[in-house]
Amino acid sequence: MCRYxxxxxxxxxxxxxxFKLLSITASPEIIIPKPGQFYMLQVGNSYDPLLKRPFSxxxxxxxxxxxxxxxxxxxxxxxxxxxxxxxxxVIGPIGNSYPGPEGDxxxxxxxxxxxxxxxxxxxxxxxxxxxxxxxNRDELVMLDEAGAVSKEIFIATDDGSNGRKGLLTEMVExxxxxxxxxxxxxxxxxxxxxxxxxxxxxxxxxxxxCYASLEEHMACGxxxxxxCIVKTASGQKRVCKEGPVFDIEEIVW
Ligand code: FES
Numbered sequence: 001m002c003r004y005x006x007x008x009x010x011x012x013x014x015x016x017x018x019f020k021l022l023s024i025t026a027s028p029e030i031i032i033p034k035p036g037q038f039y040m041l042q043v044g045n046s047y048d049p050l051l052k053r054p055f056s057x058x059x060x061x062x063x064x065x066x067x068x069x070x071x072x073x074x075x076x077x078x079x080x081x082x083x084x085x086x087x088x089x090v091i092g093p094i095g096n097s098y099p100g101p102e103g104d105x106x107x108x109x110x111x112x113x114x115x116x117x118x119x120x121x122x123x124x125x126x127x128x129x130x131x132x133x134x135x136n137r138d139e140l141v142m143l144d145e146a147g148a149v150s151k152e153i154f155i156a157t158d159d160g161s162n163g164r165k166g167l168l169t170e171m172v173e174x175x176x177x178x179x180x181x182x183x184x185x186x187x188x189x190x191x192x193x194x195x196x197x198x199x200x201x202x203x204x205x206x207x208x209x210c211y212a213s214l215e216e217h218m219a220c221g222x223x224x225x226x227x228c229i230v231k232t233a234s235g236q237k238r239v240c241k242e243g244p245v246f247d248i249e250e251i252v253w
Pocket of ligand 1 (some may be wrong): 217218219220221222223224225226227228229238239240241
């Protein structure tokens with residue numbers, strides 16, 4: 001169930017030159033979002049319905065919803081210019097959510113994918129082996145916050161400016177190879193498609209359950225435009241309606 005509502009921006013601050021944290025307040029009440037769900041947010045001071053973009057919920061408390069985003073493209077640039085006091089139209093929470101883990105679990109976040117996984121880390125505190133990778137240390141946003149709610153954190157960057165230099169998925173593979181009980185843990189992932197495709201290859205044949213959140217381009221966000229189709233083993237599915245979380249083995253990469 002999702003709903004349409006208006007919300008007031010209460011904060012839209014820079015975390016560094018590329019990333020911002022948006023806070024909005026809705027009244028009188030919101031539907032409590034589940035980890036992995038997302039919202040369609042109006043990203044400009046116009047009523048053009050095309051000016052909505054999908055954003056994973058990063059955190060919520062009472063009626064305050066927070067979204068972590070990277071400024072990339074016209075939509076997020078426009079969103080970055082909105083100020084406290086501006087009112088935007090919102091749809092959400094939308095989509096399915098990550099199934100809750102029974103015990104410890106593995107989370108694999110590529111770049112801004114941390115925004116989708118953070119609520120899961122927070123809800124199941126100190127139970128995640130978090131693998132977090134980005135191009136460089138500036139793009140490891142909310143690293144301290146994510147580390148504080150994880151059991152253990154493994155970091156990789158393309159340029160080696162923080163953690164291991166190289167692919168995050170290599171670290172995941174080593175972790176799984178190092179101890180057979182690690183293969184009992186479910187995996188949750190969100191990030192660039194090549195990273196998740198490689199993860200899918202790594203877990204193949206190990207009998208590991210892996211849930212991937214896809215970040216397709218979306219126009220309507222409510223299942224009407226078919227603009228977010230993904231191929232799966234059981235046919236075409238809409239990321240906004242049947243997702244965004246899929247069993248990784250279902251996805252045809
Ligand atoms: Fe329109 Fe998914 S975004 S159907």
